[in-house]
Amino acid sequence: MIQKDIANACAKETLKAIIGDLNGDYFGILVDESKDISHKEQMALVLRFVNKNGEVVERFIGLVHVSDTSACSLKKAIYSLLSVHSLSPSKIHGQGYDGASNMKGEINGLKTLIMKDSPLAYYIHCFAHQLQLTLVAIAKKHLDVEDFFDHVSNVLNVVGGSFKRRDLLCDHQAKKLEQLFDFGEVQKGQGLHQECGLQRPGDTRWGSHFKTLDNFIVIFSSIVHVLEVIELEGSTSSDRNQAEYLLTKIKTFKFIFVLHLMLKVLAMSNELSKILQKKIKILLMPWSFLILQRKDCKI
The missing domain is CATH 3.30.420.40 (ATPase, nucleotide binding domain)
Known part of the structure; x- marks a missing residue:
């Protein structure tokens, strides 16, 4: 107390x-x-x-x-x-x-x-909020990009659909990381190689699409592994068919190309989004002048 x-x-x-x-x-x-x-x-x-x-x-x-x-x-x-x-x-x-x-x-x-x-x-x-909404709206005007985000969303739903599947994803990530350590392809260190999750991107969350796609690339092999397990051991035929369909989609050249393309585009906009939220960038904060209430304050 x-x-x-x-x-x-x-x-x-x-x-x-x-x-x-x-x-x-x-x-x-x-x-x-x-x-x-x-x-x-x-x-x-x-x-x-x-x-x-x-x-x-x-x-x-x-x-x-x-x-x-x-x-x-x-x-x-x-x-x-x-x-x-x-x-x-x-x-x-x-x-x-x-x-x-x-x-x-x-x-x-x-x-x-x-x-x-x-x-x-x-x-x-909020300018950063407008930036995120504008990017999402414009991107989805392109049919290939809209299909891409639909597939990403479906993959997130299927792979993260249960605790068992999420645990399977994490276990595969850990085993792959151990193999990379054994081969000397990655370095050990505090704060390195944190576990990556798959969270759904939100149209109103700054940088959420960028973070989702970045994680998608990092754990792509683990995602494929989980979908392959569901394809073989899914509890229903609907789950097995859906996993098979998503596997065929995410392994195509077009999906991989759009994945890397959108990651580069969102990486650039992510930097702008961070700048728009910095406290020191007074000129980028649209209503500083509304509070100062000065006639000589020009932005």
């Missing part, structure tokens, strides 16, 4: 220092949704403001459980959290969210509801 008391005391003192640094001035809000380990919807709130030293800073305020992710519920949760810290919604001079309809909707979106109370709370769709 004493550990929880100490943690709560530290949290309260930290928040008190953040609010004191804000000093009742204007601020912007950054909001995102997140599920905890029990899959309960939560809302994370970050304040962006100019501190007493004239520096633009971002400070995490807290996580709030929300019953649903409708715009009205999120607005109520934001206002409630601000009121706890004696912050007025009228001081909001900037909003930053993703591009979901409940966030940026022109009629009933969260940004519209807040702008009705605070007309100067201009909304900016």
